[in-house]
Amino acid sequence: MAGSVHKEGSTWYYMLELGKDQQGKRKRKKKRGFKTKREALKELAEAETALNKGVYVEDDQLTLGEYLQFWLKHYAKINTAERTYEGYCSMIHAHIIPALGHFKLSKLTPFHLQSYYAEKLKDGRYDGKGGLSARTVKHHHRLISKALKDAVKWQKIIRNVAEVVDPPKPKKVEINPLSVNEIKRLLQVAYQSTQYYPIIFTAIHTGMRRGELLGLCWKDVDLSNGIIRVRQTLQMIVGTGIIFKEPKSGKGRTVTMTTALINMLQNHKIQQNKSKLAFGDIYQDYGLVFTQGNGKYIQPSELTKAFKKMVNEARVTKVRFHDLRHTHATLLLQQNIHAKVVSERLGHSTIGITLDTYSHVLPNMQKEAAQKFDFLLDEMSKKA
Incomplete structure (x- = not known):
């Protein structure tokens, strides 16, 4: 089966042979509107190739x-x-x-x-x-x-x-980690004026995402061994409400807790048990670590709103809740913790994501590495 190209007035069209129908009549497809013969020939060739491969589409009226x-x-x-x-x-x-x-x-x-x-x-x-x-x-x-x-x-x-088509190239998101002094001021404000101190403290000490923290259950917190198992994330879906799903990476991970975090969560659990007794039968126990006073879910948007107020009151760098995750990672890398370990704590699918996201930390680390290498060579030369 062959097609042909023809001129019609000032434009060109092609005629594609589609074989015969069930009655033995010849089937043809005519497509008009090409400005040049070359354009018509090019599209005819594409149509013929698609026809030969069995993927040609006759219906072109679908928007x-x-x-x-x-x-x-x-x-x-x-x-x-x-x-x-x-x-x-x-x-x-x-x-x-x-x-x-x-x-x-x-x-x-x-x-x-x-x-x-x-x-x-x-x-x-x-x-x-x-x-x-x-x-x-x-x-x-x-x-x-x-x-x-x-x-x-x-x-x-x-x-x-x-x-x-070339889509626009996004600018790299600027990371705004908090300093140690800023962390202290923020935690002080959170402790004195809000119910969110435990979740802010945990975010800083683990680098967990907002949804992972809001979806964290006590059954996944091993205070004896100092381990948190990140298995689900809480999300708010319009028209559906609160749902739980797997973490962003599609798989769970284990995060080792600091001693300070273990102590804080032990005290938090005691306070939560007191709330259960105070609310009695109306307490809604979902087994979550971080909840409202009556046990209900904390809405992600409410946490974000409250966090913004805390940041303003503490007079620290204007950061989002997600920047607590960046703060955790940056502080670890600055302490020469291996990027692979940081990647595992954050739940990144590859170490490359960690290195690319926190490349701002690497120049200082490379400077320190060069200084240590100089020192090593000097020591070796003294012994030679």
């Missing part, structure tokens, strides 16, 4: 918006975590469909996507106060690329145009 709705329901809903699915829905309904949803799936081009990314960087926020970050737009690109990759696999389109 990107219609396809993404299908993709959400039949792929994302089934194959991704609830929070991931929630994020996909938000990106698709609030951003991608309004801007690109009207395009036919088969007519979507790299130019359309590149223009979309540029527009979102310039003016993509809900409140109209500027553009989205490069990191956020790159998330859009990854979603679109994955959805189009599935469209190719399901024989809805011939190629994934997102593969030839």
